[in-house]
Amino acid sequence: MTEDTAAIRVDGIRKRYGDVQAVDGVTFEVGRGEFYGILGPNGAGKTTTMEIVEGLREPDEGTATLLGEPSWPRNPKLLSRIGVQLQASAFFEKLTAREQIHTFASLYGVSATRADEMLESVGLTEKGDVRDDKLSGGQAQRLSIACALVHDPELVFLDEPTTGLDPQARRNLWDLLRGINSAGRTVVLTTHYLDEAEILCDRVAIMDAGRILRIGTPADLIAETGVDTLEDVFLHLTGREFRE
Numbered sequence: 001m002t003e004d005t006a007a008i009r010v011d012g013i014r015k016r017y018g019d020v021q022a023v024d025g026v027t028f029e030v031g032r033g034e035f036y037g038i039l040g041p042n043g044a045g046k047t048t049t050m051e052i053v054e055g056l057r058e059p060d061e062g063t064a065t066l067l068g069e070p071s072w073p074r075n076p077k078l079l080s081r082i083g084v085q086l087q088a089s090a091f092f093e094k095l096t097a098r099e100q101i102h103t104f105a106s107l108y109g110v111s112a113t114r115a116d117e118m119l120e121s122v123g124l125t126e127k128g129d130v131r132d133d134k135l136s137g138g139q140a141q142r143l144s145i146a147c148a149l150v151h152d153p154e155l156v157f158l159d160e161p162t163t164g165l166d167p168q169a170r171r172n173l174w175d176l177l178r179g180i181n182s183a184g185r186t187v188v189l190t191t192h193y194l195d196e197a198e199i200l201c202d203r204v205a206i207m208d209a210g211r212i213l214r215i216g217t218p219a220d221l222i223a224e225t226g227v228d229t230l231e232d233v234f235l236h237l238t239g240r241e242f243r244e
């Protein structure tokens, strides 16, 4: 079988939690090597969409394929090819930064040397002996990204990687994310920061209330709407400020 040219294909996914239609018919594709952003305000359905695409959650309807393989039922063959950044709160308890990444490495059958190289590549070698709960917000985010990358996945998912960071730490993380993408990996991120999406993403999908309102390059969306920023595009599409 020839390899699928798309990294991700999502077709008509829906997910309801009780009375809440969290995802309401979402369709998009991400090309190999693309840096793709899923944008939307709180509760738009970004995380649920990502979890379905990653194969962590079963959709009520619709399908998602990753690298040409269905993501549900969870597919062990895909696990070594994708990296999912877990929130820092999902670290193993009471381990140092080095112990965390070594633990992830051994779960994936990756060498300790490679784990140390990843720690170095996110600038945390000097923090190797620090327990994860003593790291700053930016350091913890970088450690969680390093853990998601330790097995050298082709496709990387990052959920709000820069939330809660100060402006300098955000910029440092942008450099790291650009490097991950320019090394040839497909990157999908969700973010609340539209300026960040404008700077980093090749294309974005703007979500609201479980649906995708628009997909395009940030520059095209801004130009076709006749405004100055992605914040203005959102306002134009919904009549609401992105941050209410």
Ligand SMILES: Nc1ncnc2c1ncn2[C@@H]1O[C@H](COP(=O)(O)OP(=O)(O)OP(=O)(O)O)[C@@H](O)[C@H]1O
Pocket: 017, 018, 020, 021, 022, 040, 041, 042, 043, 044, 045, 046, 047, 048, 049
């Ligand atoms: N496990 C769950 N059980 C019940 N409702 C849920 C669950 N997960 C999400 N929801 C609801 O589904 C909707 C979409 O949530 P989701 O987390 O996917 O949005 P989001 O865009 O990622 O939001 P945020 O930016 O706040 O993380 C919200 O109304 C949320 O309250």
